[in-house]
Amino acid sequence: xxxxxxxxxxxxxxxxxxxxxxxxxxxxxxxxxxxxxxxxxxxxxxxxxxxxxxxxxxxxxxxxxxxxxxxxxxxxxxxxxxxxxxxxxxxxxxxxxxxxxxxxxxxxxxxxxxxxxxxxxxxxxxxxxxxxxxxxxxxxxxxxxxxxxxxxxxxxxxxxxxxxxxxxxxxxxxxxxxxxxxxxxxxxxxxxxxxxxxxxxxxxxxxxxxxxxxxxxxxxxxxxxxxxxxxxxxxxxxxxxxxxxxxxxxxxxxxxxxxxxxxxxxxxxxxxxxxxxxxxxxxxxxxxxxxxxxxxxxxxxxxxxxxxxxxxxxxxxxxxxxxxxxxxxxxxxxxxxxxxx
Amino acid sequence: xxxxxxxxxxxxxxxxxxxxxxxxxxxxxxxxxxxxxxxxxxxxxxxxxxxxxxxxxxxxxxxxxxxxxxxxxxxxxxxxxxxxxxxxxxxxxxxxxxxxxxxxxxxxxxxxxxxxxxxxxxxxxxxxxxxxxxxxxxxxxxxxxxxxxxxxxxxxxxxxxxxxxxxxxxxxxxxxxxxxxxxxxxxxxxxxxxxxxxxxxxxxxxxxxxxxxxxxxxxxxxxxxxxxxxxxxxxxxxxxxxxxxxxxxxxxxxxxxxxxxxxxxxxxxxxxxxxxxxxxxxxxxxxxxxxxxxxxxxxxxxxxxxxxxxxxxxxxxxxxxxxxxxxxxxxxxxxxxxxxx
DNA sequence: CTCGGCGACTCAAAGGTTTTCATCGAGGAG
DNA sequence: CTCCTCGATGAAAACCTTTGAGTCGCCGAG
Numbered sequence: 001x002x003x004x005x006x007x008x009x010x011x012x013x014x015x016x017x018x019x020x021x022x023x024x025x026x027x028x029x030x031x032x033x034x035x036x037x038x039x040x041x042x043x044x045x046x047x048x049x050x051x052x053x054x055x056x057x058x059x060x061x062x063x064x065x066x067x068x069x070x071x072x073x074x075x076x077x078x079x080x081x082x083x084x085x086x087x088x089x090x091x092x093x094x095x096x097x098x099x100x101x102x103x104x105x106x107x108x109x110x111x112x113x114x115x116x117x118x119x120x121x122x123x124x125x126x127x128x129x130x131x132x133x134x135x136x137x138x139x140x141x142x143x144x145x146x147x148x149x150x151x152x153x154x155x156x157x158x159x160x161x162x163x164x165x166x167x168x169x170x171x172x173x174x175x176x177x178x179x180x181x182x183x184x185x186x187x188x189x190x191x192x193x194x195x196x197x198x199x200x201x202x203x204x205x206x207x208x209x210x211x212x213x214x215x216x217x218x219x220x221x222x223x224x225x226x227x228x229x230x231x232x233x234x235x236x237x238x239x240x241x242x243x244x245x246x247x248x249x250x251x252x253x254x255x256x257x258x259x260x261x262x263x264x265x266x267x268x269x270x271x272x273x274x275x276x277x278x279x280x281x282x283x284x285x286x287x288x289x290x291x292x293x294x295x296x297x298x299x300x301x302x303x304x305x306x307x308x309x310x311x312x313x314x315x316x317x318x319x320x321x322x323x324x325x326x327x328x329x330x331x332x333x334x335x336x337x338x339x340x341x
Numbered sequence: 342x343x344x345x346x347x348x349x350x351x352x353x354x355x356x357x358x359x360x361x362x363x364x365x366x367x368x369x370x371x372x373x374x375x376x377x378x379x380x381x382x383x384x385x386x387x388x389x390x391x392x393x394x395x396x397x398x399x400x401x402x403x404x405x406x407x408x409x410x411x412x413x414x415x416x417x418x419x420x421x422x423x424x425x426x427x428x429x430x431x432x433x434x435x436x437x438x439x440x441x442x443x444x445x446x447x448x449x450x451x452x453x454x455x456x457x458x459x460x461x462x463x464x465x466x467x468x469x470x471x472x473x474x475x476x477x478x479x480x481x482x483x484x485x486x487x488x489x490x491x492x493x494x495x496x497x498x499x500x501x502x503x504x505x506x507x508x509x510x511x512x513x514x515x516x517x518x519x520x521x522x523x524x525x526x527x528x529x530x531x532x533x534x535x536x537x538x539x540x541x542x543x544x545x546x547x548x549x550x551x552x553x554x555x556x557x558x559x560x561x562x563x564x565x566x567x568x569x570x571x572x573x574x575x576x577x578x579x580x581x582x583x584x585x586x587x588x589x590x591x592x593x594x595x596x597x598x599x600x601x602x603x604x605x606x607x608x609x610x611x612x613x614x615x616x617x618x619x620x621x622x623x624x625x626x627x628x629x630x631x632x633x634x635x636x637x638x639x640x641x642x643x644x645x646x647x648x649x650x651x652x653x654x655x656x657x658x659x660x661x662x663x664x665x666x667x668x669x670x671x672x673x674x675x676x677x678x679x680x681x682x
Numbered sequence: 683c684t685c686g687g688c689g690a691c692t693c694a695a696a697g698g699t700t701t702t703c704a705t706c707g708a709g710g711a712g
Numbered sequence: 713c714t715c716c717t718c719g720a721t722g723a724a725a726a727c728c729t730t731t732g733a734g735t736c737g738c739c740g741a742g
Binding site for chain 2: 008053055056057058060061066068083084086087090091094095098103104105106107108114117120123124125126232233292
């Protein structure tokens with residue numbers, strides 16, 4: 001028996017060494033029950049001795065499974081990726097997918113070109129499923145992907161009909177209600193809101209929470225709300241607009257920590273003390289921000305790590321053809337009190 | 342001829358439709374010269390009509406190429422990933438790899454467990470090559486990967502011998518020299534340095550630039566330098582230490598923008614005006630930071646996008662077995678003047 | 683007219699795994 | 713003792729592509 005000693009061992013080699021057939025060796029590797037204890041042990045020993053690693057391509061060829069999933073970030077404004085939130089999501093995805101031993105193929109989709117490429121790639125069967133981060137309204141990529149026979153789990157609610165879609169969302173509305181009520185409970189009388197861009201569902205949900213906590217109608221809410229675009233700069237500007245409109249405001253619920261950081265700057269410049277004159281609550285509880293503002297920011301925590309972990313678990317179930325009890329999961333949010341409110 | 346109308350078309354189908362053999366169709370797809378114009382056209386038409394996409398697994402099986410490369414971030418401190426620099430690198434990698442149509446498999450390596458997993462994965466032949474971001478001293482992963490018969494391109498100099506390694510570095514030392522000389526040219530007399538952690542080559546190179554621009558020996562430099570650990574908080578602290586040691590300092594070269602942001606805070610709190618009392622130069626020119634500090638930060642630009650692009654190009658050459666003229670490339674850095682110096 | 687050469691093409695093997703189907707043997711029931 | 717059942721195993725097909733070896737037809741030279 002001559003074995004080329006430099007090439008990687010194949011299943012054949014393992015089988016030979018264990019004194020069984022390829023088929024049996026394969027069964028051992030795939031944890032099939034129909035295999036005797038002796039065979040199992042022999043094969044395992046051979047695998048170890050040879051340092052055998054299954055050939056992914058060969059396996060993929062026959063199983064029609066790639067062992068890879070795509071992670072898609074659809075975002076027309078590439079600069080948004082300077083947002084630390086993005087890094088956190090990627091990190092969580094990498095970890096969660098590595099834990100279940102599937103390859104993560106990352107795709108950043110900005111332009112129509114990128115969309116076409118993603119389309120080709122996903123349709124080409126190069127991955128078994130996808131995790132989709134596509135927060136914006138009327139995202140072409142969502143429509144494209146919907147038509148594909150590919151299991152997809154969304155982060156948060158994409159725009160449009162949610163029928164049959166699998167997603168894991170944070171309780172944005174609930175968190176916003178808690179945040180707003182907290183301000184009310186503090187005895188604040190004039191509470192305003194810096195919202196995110198209203199082409200994102202999460203921003204809308206947070207706005208809705210604000211409205212419902214204060215029992216406002218659309219018109220009433222519109223007066224008290226200003227769009228800060230989920231950027232720090234936007235938060236600054238929105239805050240000054242609100243200050244101009246409502247000089248007597250004494251509390252503000254800001255729909256993201258990044259914007260809240262901007263809003264705090266504006267408030268300081270306007271000579272308002274936080275929290276004495278104006279109480280501030282953010283959203284995200286992004287530690288790198290919330291703990292380092294002055295004063296430290298009270299914020300609604302949404303656990304992105306947890307969200308991504310759930311997304312991966314959900315997708316894995318879909319890939320195993322298990323029935324999922326709930327297609328759409330909602331993760332709780334909780335208010336973290338610091339000093340700003 | 343009955344074709345299951347839901348299954349993905351194979352090369353066989355394409356060949357049949359084009360009236361040629363599988364072999365010829367394959368040659369068309371791989372741009373082989375040995376094919377007649379008619380055949381070429383017929384096959385291309387068939388491909389288009391059928392929406393054919395080559396089966397990656399089958400191709401990988403026979404070519405022993407996966408069409409994927411790993412992107413490894415080795416970093417014992419997971420929190421560092423909140424650094425926007427990380428997001429930028431990932432983004433650049435995703436884009437550059439997508440452009441050459443290879444899959445990016447992202448791996449974040451924090452723990453020894455992760456290292457073992459990465460080792461298995463890379464040794465398992467699941468990728469054709471790797472891009473490695475491993476800035477720290479004595480990184481186990483670097484030693485592991487060195488022993489593998491796998492083409493790897495490093496970002497910056499890893500610790501240890503550089504013999505035979507392929508890498509793309511920024512001119513950290515040169516940039517530091519320019520930055521420091523700029524401060525000198527401004528007439529500053531007492532110039533200090535907030536360095537990065539000295540277990541990273543980039544930090545050392547920047548420190549060396551500072552030393553050489555001021556013709557300092559090790560001892561002299563040690564007095565004027567404080568380690569800020571490449572974090573904002575570290576920058577704050579380092580700055581106050583330096584202020585205490587050298588109350589008369591009138592300029593500081595900070596080895597990263599994030600630390601510079603921290604240093605600026607300290608300076609403001611100490612009542613120093615920037616740039617009148619103390620001139621500040623950062624490093625990275627990370628727009629999201631440098632443009633938003635008060636005052637906007639003068640900084641040394643290193644173009645990470647460019648660096649990653651070069652890394653990918655370099656790796657592609659290695660994969661194509663082309664000879665690379667220079668194994669180790671150095672990218673220029675340039676001083677971007679804003680208001681802080 | 684024959685032969686050699688050459689370009690375009692086809693045939694078929696190879697690549698490593700999973701999985702169906704058949705086989706084999708042992709043990710239990712009748 | 714025979715027949716049946718059932719669990720473990722093996723042989724072989726299938727997955728889809730690339731590629732080296734071989735075929736075919738045509739042209740030009742002799």
